[in-house]
Amino acid sequence: xxxxxxxxxxxxxxxxxxxxxxxxxxxxxxxxxxxxxxxxxxxxxxxxxxxxxxxxxxxxxxxxxxxxxxxxxxxxxxxxxxxxxxxxxxxxxxxxxxxxxxxxxxxxxxxxxxxxxxxxxxxxxxxxxxxxxxxxxxxxxxxxxxxxxxxxxxxxxxxxxxxxxxxxxxxxxxxxxxxxxxxxxxxxxxxxxxxxxxxxxxxxxxxxxxxxxxxxxxxxxxxxxxxxxxxxxxxxxxxxxxxxxxxxxxxxxxxxxxxxxxxxxxxxxxxxxxxxxxxxxxxxxxxxxxxxxxxxxxxxxxxxxxxxxx
Amino acid sequence: xxxxxxxxxxxxxxxxxxxxxxxxxxxxxxxxxxxxxxxxxxxxxxxxxxxxxxxxxxxxxxxxxxxxxxxxxxxxxxxxxxxxxxxxxxxxxxxxxxxxxxxxxxxxxxxxxxxxxxxxxxxxxxxxxxxxxxxxxxxxxxxxxxxxxxxxxxxxxxxxxxxxxxxxxxxxxxxxxxxxxxxxxxxxxxxxxxxxxxxxxxxxxxxxxxxxxxxxxxxxxxxxxxxxxxxxxxxxxxxxxxxxxxxxxxxxxxxxxxxxxxxxxxxxxxxxxxxxxxxxxxxxxxxxxxxxxxxxxxxxxxxxxxxxxx
Numbered sequence: 001x002x003x004x005x006x007x008x009x010x011x012x013x014x015x016x017x018x019x020x021x022x023x024x025x026x027x028x029x030x031x032x033x034x035x036x037x038x039x040x041x042x043x044x045x046x047x048x049x050x051x052x053x054x055x056x057x058x059x060x061x062x063x064x065x066x067x068x069x070x071x072x073x074x075x076x077x078x079x080x081x082x083x084x085x086x087x088x089x090x091x092x093x094x095x096x097x098x099x100x101x102x103x104x105x106x107x108x109x110x111x112x113x114x115x116x117x118x119x120x121x122x123x124x125x126x127x128x129x130x131x132x133x134x135x136x137x138x139x140x141x142x143x144x145x146x147x148x149x150x151x152x153x154x155x156x157x158x159x160x161x162x163x164x165x166x167x168x169x170x171x172x173x174x175x176x177x178x179x180x181x182x183x184x185x186x187x188x189x190x191x192x193x194x195x196x197x198x199x200x201x202x203x204x205x206x207x208x209x210x211x212x213x214x215x216x217x218x219x220x221x222x223x224x225x226x227x228x229x230x231x232x233x234x235x236x237x238x239x240x241x242x243x244x245x246x247x248x249x250x251x252x253x254x255x256x257x258x259x260x261x262x263x264x265x266x267x268x269x270x271x272x273x274x275x276x277x278x279x280x281x282x283x284x285x286x287x288x289x290x291x292x293x294x295x296x297x298x299x300x301x302x303x304x305x306x307x308x309x310x
Numbered sequence: 311x312x313x314x315x316x317x318x319x320x321x322x323x324x325x326x327x328x329x330x331x332x333x334x335x336x337x338x339x340x341x342x343x344x345x346x347x348x349x350x351x352x353x354x355x356x357x358x359x360x361x362x363x364x365x366x367x368x369x370x371x372x373x374x375x376x377x378x379x380x381x382x383x384x385x386x387x388x389x390x391x392x393x394x395x396x397x398x399x400x401x402x403x404x405x406x407x408x409x410x411x412x413x414x415x416x417x418x419x420x421x422x423x424x425x426x427x428x429x430x431x432x433x434x435x436x437x438x439x440x441x442x443x444x445x446x447x448x449x450x451x452x453x454x455x456x457x458x459x460x461x462x463x464x465x466x467x468x469x470x471x472x473x474x475x476x477x478x479x480x481x482x483x484x485x486x487x488x489x490x491x492x493x494x495x496x497x498x499x500x501x502x503x504x505x506x507x508x509x510x511x512x513x514x515x516x517x518x519x520x521x522x523x524x525x526x527x528x529x530x531x532x533x534x535x536x537x538x539x540x541x542x543x544x545x546x547x548x549x550x551x552x553x554x555x556x557x558x559x560x561x562x563x564x565x566x567x568x569x570x571x572x573x574x575x576x577x578x579x580x581x582x583x584x585x586x587x588x589x590x591x592x593x594x595x596x597x598x599x600x601x602x603x604x605x606x607x608x609x610x611x612x613x614x615x616x617x618x619x620x
Binding site: 011012013015098099102103105106107109110113114115116118119121122123124125127128129130131132133134135136137138139157158160161162163256257258259260261263264270271272273275276278279280281282283 | 323574
């Protein structure tokens with residue numbers, strides 16, 4: 001008879017956490033179809049915050065007392081609903097925002113200076129003696145950052161090293177070294193590059209609407225390192241087809257993994273598989289916070305990094 | 311009968327300069343097979359500095375009095391030989407070093423965070439629910455810069471914004487904010503990322519030898535935004551095949567355009583078609599300097615930006 005608490009890992013790509021969790025817990029994996037008795041035993045869920053967490057599942061786990069979100073973002077979890085049930089949620093804030101910002105700059109430089117397209121052209125034998133690709137300089141480019149949290153500020157600092165001009169918008173004013181635009185539309189209208197770096201929740205789904213995309217315009221570059229749901233992706237694809245937007249460099253998508261077919265004929269895109277925050281160092285930091293939160297919870301001590309519900 | 315000086319453009323990709331030059335000069339284009347009388351008339355050559363300039367051609371132009379190099383680099387021109395003939399060479403220094411540094415950072419982030427590879431994977435449908443790419447963080451990575459001139463310093467400043475650790479090596483010590491390694495081999499041995507940013511001439515052909523590449527090692531990233539001839543390209547390709555080098559991100563090649571076939575089966579490469587310095591703004595600056603140098607020369611005034619031969 002075991003005395004170890006049981007935890008249930010929800011998403012397949014979190015499978016590598018098993019080895020670490022098994023040092024202290026009995027581990028079930030959702031996609032393997034856990035045995036019937038598991039539902040009576042599971043005390044904690046281990047989840048990636050970008051995936052919707054099924055409330056019916058939560059209600060079917062009578063002993064569930066913690067949702068341990070491996071990621072910083074927790075938009076797939078209805079935290080207020082959980083709080084009302086007395087169910088705490090932990091996450092991993094402040095671990096990978098510098099890595100996400102690095103990736104955002106990689107997408108900006110890659111798109112603006114045509115690094116992905118250039119690589120494709122060299123491999124296709126399209127570099128010829130009479131061809132010379134000329135691209136716009138980064139210097140002086142106007143970068144608009146949507147959401148000036150940890151990630152947004154890290155992006156802004158890096159943009160300054162490239163002599164880009166930074167402005168931002170978020171729903172709430174805050175003290176910062178960079179000017180805040182009057183509105184999101186105004187930010188898009190006056191930016192060459194719009195970088196989405198805000199938290200996603202039910203209040204801002206589709207924030208980057210057709211209107212915002214059109215305001216960014218035919219020479220504009222849209223970069224998304226936040227969440228796919230923040231963008232009206234159908235509107236984005238339509239704008240790219242019609243040449244109403246210059247380029248979209250996306251690390252996140254409405255549905256993940258996004259399908260190759262969805263982007264097959266869409267011009268002027270750079271697509272990465274949600275890797276902006278996934279560095280060796282960040283994953284180690286997230287793993288450490290998750291293990292600490294689980295240990296604190298089962299020892300009856302205060303959680304290290306609970307999601308705040310105020 | 312014309313009184314306008316005649317100029318000869320040497321390389322096809324410089325053809326767009328014709329319209330500007332024709333405002334003041336009679337323009338011949340080498341690849342079109344200029345008429346016989348042209349050789350008696352040409353007073354200036356317009357060239358791109360990365361291509362070897364044929365001395366026999368120079369000797370066949372009796373009225374030639376200026377070589378106007380459109381680029382900053384002038385490694386294809388034997389400037390000392392020209393000076394000995396009383397033939398001045400002008401170039402375009404200090405115009406595009408910030409753009410070249412931007413591109414170098416794009417190559418570093420793109421290779422290290424697998425942006426080009428990620429884009430290819432998404433398009434190939436290789437992003438699946440159980441796949442998660444984890445890449446090394448930039449923070450703390452050791453960057454070794456070969457040549458701390460204008461380009462090298464611009465790269466170093468940008469690397470600091472990503473919390474990378476900068477060191478450098480060049481044949482001559484100089485005051486700088488970053489430590490100089492004792493030797494090139496030592497720089498390669500102690501760096502995660504080696505960026506080539508030095509001038510190329512006959513003294514440093516093949517500087518990045520098999521030994522330097524092996525010192526950088528199986529997790530190392532080699533970035534070249536300088537000149538292809540600085541690298542022993544056959545040795546580089548062998549090292550990539552054998553896994554003795556982690557990745558090569560190259561904007562310049564031994565022969566340009568490089569052939570797609572040469573790189574077809576070479577793993578872990580990012581290839582761009584010599585576009586690091588080719589921005590709209592830089593090209594305008596280079597055009598302006600070239601036109602000013604030509605005008606000064608034909609007015610008998612001091613050249614604006616002659617290549618120094620001291």
